[in-house]
Amino acid sequence: MSKFHSTISRRDFMKAIGVGAAGVGAATAATPVFRDIDELASASSVAPNEKRPWFVKERDYLDTTCEIDWNVLKRWDGVWDDWAAHLSQEEMNIRAKLYTDRELKHEPGFTQMDYAMSRASWMALSAYSKYGTDNIDDSIYEVFKNDFPPPYGYLPNGNAFVPPIFVSQGILPPEVTGVPRWQGTPEENAAIYRTATRISGGAQTHFLPLDDRTVKLLTTNKGGKPVVFEDVPLPYTNEDKCVIPTKCKYVAVTLITQNKAMAKNQGPDMAANQASYKAYSQTGKTTFMMRCFMRGLGYTIVYPPQLNVAWAVVSGIAEQSRMKSGMAPECGTLYRKCLVGVTDMPFPTSMPIDAGMMKFCFDCGKCADLCPSEAIMNKEEQREPTWEITPADATAGNPTHLKPELFNIHGRKAWPLNQFACMNYWVEHGTDGCGICQGTCVFNNFNLSSVHGLVASVVSKTSLLNGFFYEADKLWGYGNLDEESRDEFWFKPDKYLPTDKYLGTNY
């Protein structure tokens, strides 16, 4: 055979084409579609725990990777202050002025558009709160109930006069429609609730019973009034107390995610704030829709004040992180909060998870390295979690008189966050938030590159490579958007916030 020219028979050529075509078929088959009915059925989960990545392990009830001493943990009174209570009036006056002055400078990340959108992102939450989403009462029904009972669209004389859609809006519970209240098994209820929260803009949902331990994760007070339980049909608030019916023995914990590109938009500045506030507004919308939905099904649900990170960890939505927030396998710490709905709809009980993420924080500390306010404990000063809270003599942020019990609680083994130092940084630098920690956490990626899944699956099995992965993440440069985003973000929406080809949205 010639050294420079290789002849191939027609048979061999067609065979090669066939093998190549088989490869195309394999590539198509590798795309994430359902291969059979069993896979389709299991994806619409009725199980207590959502379907998580394969490397996530479940633990026993209340056996979280973040140790909790249920004998020490007490219901928090809900009194929170991460700035004013730690400063003299003189210092408050000086620092507050820094915030106001910055708006006049019009710097990158502090443009007119950034200020306007940061404030607009908050507004939806304010609107929903105005109509009672956070109230411990039935006021949402009182405001939004439908005043036209069925049959819809009919005058008293029996003549139809409008399409029913025009008068069948608003909340219509079973006692009005005559349709029997939905009754399902706990597993069916779990699936229904999950479907409803996803329609309403939420993500994963897990469930817990409200027992003598989990009740400690609710606050004792709301708006200066005690939150108590009584045997009543509906929740109510009067001048003395906020009352949750004792029939509300089940808790649904729903994760509300953040837009990743917005969260990584070069915090701390007004641009990066918008991801948080947009997500807060989403919490308002999801809460509102779920309260209306459950009332329409014939069930009671309230969303009382609580320790939402603790609910996420105990229910298995997430693990505890060094930066104080929860870390979910699907999105890292890039979720804003969990909605905690206390209801009388029966649910199964979810279990805590172990994906090696909290253990990774022992040897990572990237968030602490980059924290400009020294609010997060770095691994040199505290490698492992501790039962201690922020010391009263901590100097980060230059407090006048630090009162850490106003933002830390006892009873859990974690890395205490100096919330005053964090909030004070925002004030002194003229932002409504920071978010460097969220933008740069090793687990907070877009998850397009396969290396992220590889790292997550390895850390779930062994901690031996955690230090290497931390160094590699820094070297590879993962974290916030590239520097050019500062000038481009408002002028290249297709690059940073592309709409979904089929759904037409970008959440």
Next chain:
Amino acid sequence: MWTTDIVIWSLISFALGIGITLLIQLIRRNNIVVRWYEWLIGVIGLLLLLFTIQNFYTAFGEFSSKAGWIFLATTGVASFILLALAFQLPNIRHRAQ
């Protein structure tokens, strides 16, 4: 259906299918002996190359261009070294015979 991902991986699969078929035919036609560890080096090199390609172009989609280039310089170079070894070891032995 024809997203960037599917187009890229379809082309890669097509090329792999043709390439592997021709490689095996070449080995048989020339009676080249390939030992098991040389096959293993070749498979690892190929997987590392595919890993590099996937992480390179998705790094740009994640706004992490630096990560993409570092993948080329690290796992990409490593994959080429392994593939070169896998090709050259049997080739050298064959010429020596």
